[in-house]
Amino acid sequence: MAVAIVRVRDLFAAGMLFAIYSLLSAALFTVLDAGDVALTEAAVGAGISTILVLAVLALARRFEHPTGGHNLLALTVVFITGAVLIYATLDLPEFGQPDNPAQVHVGPHYIENSYTDMGVPNMVAAVLASYRSIDTMGEAFVILTAGIAVFALLSVRPRRRQAGIVPRRPPRNDEEEDEKEADTTGEKDNE
Amino acid sequence: MSDNGILRVVARFLIPLIMLFGLYIQFHGEYSPGGGFQAGVVFAAGWILFALIYGLENALKVISQRAMYVLAAAGVLLYAGVGLLGVLMGGRYLDFYPLLDSPHAAQQFGIITVEFGVGVTVATVVMLIYTMFARRKSEWEAVLKDGDDR
Numbered sequence: 554m555a556v557a558i559v560r561v562r563d564l565f566a567a568g569m570l571f572a573i574y575s576l577l578s579a580a581l582f583t584v585l586d587a588g589d590v591a592l593t594e595a596a597v598g599a600g601i602s603t604i605l606v607l608a609v610l611a612l613a614r615r616f617e618h619p620t621g622g623h624n625l626l627a628l629t630v631v632f633i634t635g636a637v638l639i640y641a642t643l644d645l646p647e648f649g650q651p652d653n654p655a656q657v658h659v660g661p662h663y664i665e666n667s668y669t670d671m672g673v674p675n676m677v678a679a680v681l682a683s684y685r686s687i688d689t690m691g692e693a694f695v696i697l698t699a700g701i702a703v704f705a706l707l708s709v710r711p712r713r714r715q716a717g718i719v720p721r722r723p724p725r726n727d728e729e730e731d732e733k734e735a736d737t738t739g740e741k742d743n744e
Numbered sequence: 745m746s747d748n749g750i751l752r753v754v755a756r757f758l759i760p761l762i763m764l765f766g767l768y769i770q771f772h773g774e775y776s777p778g779g780g781f782q783a784g785v786v787f788a789a790g791w792i793l794f795a796l797i798y799g800l801e802n803a804l805k806v807i808s809q810r811a812m813y814v815l816a817a818a819g820v821l822l823y824a825g826v827g828l829l830g831v832l833m834g835g836r837y838l839d840f841y842p843l844l845d846s847p848h849a850a851q852q853f854g855i856i857t858v859e860f861g862v863g864v865t866v867a868t869v870v871m872l873i874y875t876m877f878a879r880r881k882s883e884w885e886a887v888l889k890d891g892d893d894r
Contacts, residue, residue: 588777592769596785601870604792608877612884671851673774681779682855686838690827692781693820693862700816700869707876711884 562617568606575599589677755797762790770863774852780859784866791867792874800878809875812868819865823858830854 554577558570575598582591646653667679681689766787769778795803827838835842840854 589779589782592777592782593785596782596789600789601785601792604789605873605877608874611881612877670847671855672848673852673855675774675776675778677777678774678779678855678859679851682858683840683851686827686858689858689862690820690823690838693823693865696866696869697816697820700872703873703876704813707880711880711887 562619564610564613564615564617565607568603568610571606572599572603575602589675751797755793759790759794762793763787766790766867770859771856773859774855780862781866783859784863784868785870787863788867788870788874791871795874795878800875804875807868807871809872812872812875816865816868816872819861819863819868822861822864826854826857826861 554570554574558567558574561567561570575594579591579595579599582588582594650656663676663680663684667676667684668674671679671683673679673683766783766789769786770780770783773779773783791803791806794806826840826843830839830842831837833842838854838858840851841847842850843853844850
């Protein structure tokens with residue numbers, strides 16, 4: 554699937570493949586009994602980010618520029634990094650063992666005490682909002698910052714030159730009609 | 745897209761359900777999977793569906809862009825304010841125990857309030873980002889039509 558996303562040149566198809574990938578991840582999380590993560594993945598990964606990708610595609614061209622040749626250096630770097638990561642996974646403890654670090658550190662404390670501490674059945678909510686409250690506040694600030702950044706980038710009115718249509722001569726009144734037509738055809742090409 | 749009868753009818757039926765489900769995820773988050781982030785996104789998705797079907801201008805009549813800025817900041821401020829309230833009432837920052845007498849009730853009050861703050865921020869920021877992108881195209885078209893090179 555990831556190979557298909559990289560190979561496909563049609564950006565609309567790539568966006569849809571991303572959405573399907575997210576939905577499959579959400580199904581995988583559900584199988585692993587991680588309801589909160591599955592809900593987030595389905596809502597954010599498959600839903601909102603697909604909508605945002607489509608909103609951007611409405612502004613950009615649909616097909617990727619073909620790039621000539623292969624970047625051998627990039628391929629080598631990616632290959633070595635992947636090999637190192639796979640080598641690192643050999644040192645990880647076996648999945649689901651009771652004496653894994655994840656099972657003996659703070660996990661048991663949360664599992665044993667979260668209900669008596671706050672009377673909240675959903676442990677994930679208890680950990681997120683109360684034990685790790687400052688982390689969650691940081692996440693909320695990250696979201697706000699992202700919104701402010703998009704606002705800062707897109708609240709400037711676009712200039713004519715950014716649209717990729719540079720007038721060759723200063724436009725006169727009698728050329729106004731011609732130029733309008735050229736613009737509309739350019740718009741169609743974009744779509 | 746607004747001319748399609750099937751889309752209009754199905755959307756009219758679906759949008760309230762999506763928003764209700766968002767509210768359910770928000771306020772039932774301590775009992776079942778969910779919380780502020782998911783609820784905000786689902787709620788915003790309902791609004792975006794409305795904007796897609798009925799047009800952005802109608803959707804902005806429901807909640808104006810100015811209200812989005814205000815609410816996005818207000819959600820984070822609510823979160824930080826609850827934390828400060830704990831300090832004022834003699835605890836540590838984001839410590840919920842001093843808020844109410846019963847420790848369980850205090851924790852639940854704190855969790856629900858901060859999750860509500862997160863939900864409001866996430867929902868309005870997602871709506872805001874969508875509005876920005878959706879409006880961009882019409883802005884470009886307007887600029888191309890006017891031909892003003894500022």
